[in-house]
């Protein structure tokens with residue numbers, strides 16, 4: 244008998260989490276400095292067709308902030324809740340990232356703000372960028388900002404802004420506006436402006452920022468220092484929408500992405516593992532029994548597990564690469 248190790252493939256760990264996490268719409272996932280999974284969700288609030296008026300103003304302030312803990316720190320192996328925080332401060336959570344001091348940087352599309360929040364359970368707001376509930380597109384207003392990336396070396400933070408803007412803004416660690424980039428540049432692929440820069444990630448080993456340019460169904464990467472366009476990854480398999488991207492924390496050059504429902508180009512909704520250098524799709528994956536409905540964020544933990552948060556099915560799915568051995572009779 245000879246064993247052949249099939250090249251790796253992600254499979255859902257269907258027994259994860261061991262018990263229900265009582266999640267609302269899951270909007271963001273992050274890896275914290277203890278290598279735990281952080282889930283950012285909307286509790287009993289929902290982003291629906293009537294959540295905003297046509298000036299992008301949030302219409303449900305009377306609901307008050309979400310009373311459930313919107314930020315859950317979860318053990319990646321069992322799915323048990325280790326810490327719960329973020330009560331009574333968010334209206335429509337969106338993106339989340341943890342910095343090296345384990346502070347949370349989050350965006351809230353109803354507040355049109357980026358908030359730096361302590362992770363000690365006291366929910367201290369250490370910094371607030373943007374004016375609460377006031378959309379805009381100048382140096383201190385966002386319009387439904389979607390995500391934040393922190394450059395641990397320089398401390399600079401990058402904000403993808405947003406549903407009703409089309410730019411990436413760079414701030415210093417203490418919140419000073421430094422620069423921004425969006426449409427327009429020499430490269431022809433940059434002449435098409437962003438259409439919902441929906442998720443962004445810093446590639447520390449490459450010093451680049453990559454963006455999920457959602458409605459353009461593409462990933463674009465830029466020099467973090469200058470905003471200069473580096474490359475675009477656009478695949479037929481994505482269909483029309485790329486919702487989120489993440490980068491392997493071990494820096495092995497793997498980009499993880501999830502695509503979304505596209506009426507114009509219906510394709511399977513899946514997770515993707517992409518080789519940053521070759522742009523090859525190395526693997527695709529989806530839940531065993533159910534389908535993804537609206538996979539909204541994706542994160543990989545240090546042990547190689549990949550987590551996907553689904554805003555429609557209010558669930559987080561875990562995937563691992565159990566290499567399957569195929570026994571070949573000689």
Ligand SMILES: O=C(N[C@@H](O)C(=O)O)c1ccccc1
Pocket residue numbers: 268270290291292337554
């Ligand atoms: O994209 C949308 N939502 C998701 O991304 C999300 O929930 O973050 C959306 C857009 C318009 C109306 C309602 C929802």
